Each structure stands twice: as structure tokens, then as C-alpha cells.
Amino acid sequence: MSTRVKICGITRVEDARMAWAAGADALGLNFYLRSPRYVTPEVAAALARTRPALGAVVGVFVNESPDVIRARVRDCGLTSVQLHGDEPPEACAGYGVPIIKALRVRGPEDVEKARTYVGAGDVATLLLDGAAPGYGGGGVGFDWSLVARLADAGVPVLVAGGLNPGNVREAVRATRPYGVDVASGVEVSPGVKDAEAVRAFVRAVKTLAWE
Numbered sequence: 640m641s642t643r644v645k646i647c648g649i650t651r652v653e654d655a656r657m658a659w660a661a662g663a664d665a666l667g668l669n670f671y672l673r674s675p676r677y678v679t680p681e682v683a684a685a686l687a688r689t690r691p692a693l694g695a696v697v698g699v700f701v702n703e704s705p706d707v708i709r710a711r712v713r714d715c716g717l718t719s720v721q722l723h724g725d726e727p728p729e730a731c732a733g734y735g736v737p738i739i740k741a742l743r744v745r746g747p748e749d750v751e752k753a754r755t756y757v758g759a760g761d762v763a764t765l766l767l768d769g770a771a772p773g774y775g776g777g778g779v780g781f782d783w784s785l786v787a788r789l790a791d792a793g794v795p796v797l798v799a800g801g802l803n804p805g806n807v808r809e810a811v812r813a814t815r816p817y818g819v820d821v822a823s824g825v826e827v828s829p830g831v832k833d834a835e836a837v838r839a840f841v842r843a844v845k846t847l848a849w850e
């Protein structure tokens with residue numbers, strides 16, 4: 640099984656090109672105004688134009704209005720939408736692209752909450768993140784053993800939160816996820832990626848085989 644890698648919070652075209660070349664499967668572009676990784680629609684469109692034929696460009700939104708999300712999908716070349724706020728299951732549809740619903744995990748109750756999104760609207764994938772202040776990108780992990788609670792849910796799961804080149808193999812071994820996602824663990828500063836760290840992260844995941 641090959642584990643997918645999403646590098647989140649790309650803000651610079653040179654970092655996008657570097658991440659694709661390193662073997663990333665998906666890049667995340669952050670449209671949350673309060674994020675230090677926020678990108679304008681114009682920058683996002685330029686970043687999306689770097690997408691290789693088999694790559695995914697994911698727009699990250701927090702409690703954003705549906706009209707704004709639809710406009711960003713249309714104008715910025717997004718191939719998926721990641722809802723990273725408090726959006727209820729009934730809000731997870733209507734963008735014309737697959738949805739990744741992110742849930743911040745503090746304990747088993749949050750994984751149970753994640754289950755309520757399975758089969759809802761256009762939710763194609765769940766992302767389990769740590770409970771960092773400010774919704775995401777804070778380098779905070781969670782108890783990986785909780786991922787097993789979704790094993791029978793029949794939905795692909797991305798594991799995120801506090802991952803870095805040094806711990807991502809352990810995370811993959813522990814959770815056997817569809818994919819992993821990282822923002823701060825491969826950065827020089829928020830929004831500026833560390834090329835060596837991105838390469839090491841992708842290499843660590845892609846060279847780990849599991850059945």
C-alpha cells in the first residue's frame with residue numbers, strides 16, 4: 640500500500656514546485672484569513688498552475704461562506720475542498736469537488752463525531768488533526784491509537800497534527816492511513832517550506848511498505 644502525502648500551507652510557487660518534485664501527492668492552499676499560511680485567490684491560482692497531471696490541489700477553509708468556497712474552487716483551480724472548521728455534516732456538499740472534512744481530535748468522542756460525517760454530502764475523506772489553538776497548523780498531535788476506531792467506517796483517513804520527518808514513519812505504522820498531512824513540521828517559518836524537510840518527509844513515507 641502506498642501512503643499519500645499532502646503538504647499543507649504552501650504559499651510560494653518555488654515551494655510548490657519543490658514539493659511536487661519531492662513526490663507529494665497533494666498540496667494544501669490555505670484560505671483562512673487568520674492563518675499565517677493564508678494565500679490570496681491570485682496567489683492560489685498561480686500555485687495551482689504548478690499542479691502535475693496526477694496531483695491534487697486542496698483548498699483549506701475554516702467556517703467560510705459557501706459562495707466564497709465555490710468562487711475559490713472555480714477561480715483557483717482547486718481539485719478538492721478541505722473544511723477545517725466547525726462545519727456540520729449538512730454543510731459538506733455543493734462544491735462540485737470531493738470534500739475532506741477535518742476534525743480536531745482530543746479524545747474518543749471526537750472520533751465518534753468524525754463518524755457522523757461518513758456518507759454525508761460529498762465527504763470523500765476524513766482528516767484527523769490534533770487540537771491546536773487556531774484550528775490547524777499548530778504542530779499538535781493526538782493519540783494515534785484512536786484512528787483504529789474508524790477502521791470499519793469505510794472512509795479514507797488522512798492523519799495530521801504534529802507530524803515531521805522524524806515521526807511520520809511511526810505514525811504510518813501505527814495508523815495505516817490513506818495518507819498523511821503536514822504543515823509546520825516541514826517549515827523554516829509559517830508558510831515557508833524547508834526543502835530538505837519536505838524531501839525527507841516524503842521519502843520517509845514513500846519508502847515505508849506495509850500491507
Ligand SMILES: O=C(O)c1ccccc1NCC(=O)[C@H](O)[C@H](O)COP(=O)(O)O
Pocket residue numbers: 647648667669671674675676699701723768773774775776777778779780799800801802820821822823824
Ligand atoms: O495551517 C494552518 O495555518 C491552518 C490554519 C487553520 C486551519 C487549518 C490549517 N492547516 C490545515 C492542515 O491541514 C495542517 O496541515 C494540519 O492542521 C496539520 O498541521 P501541523 O500540525 O502544523 O502539521
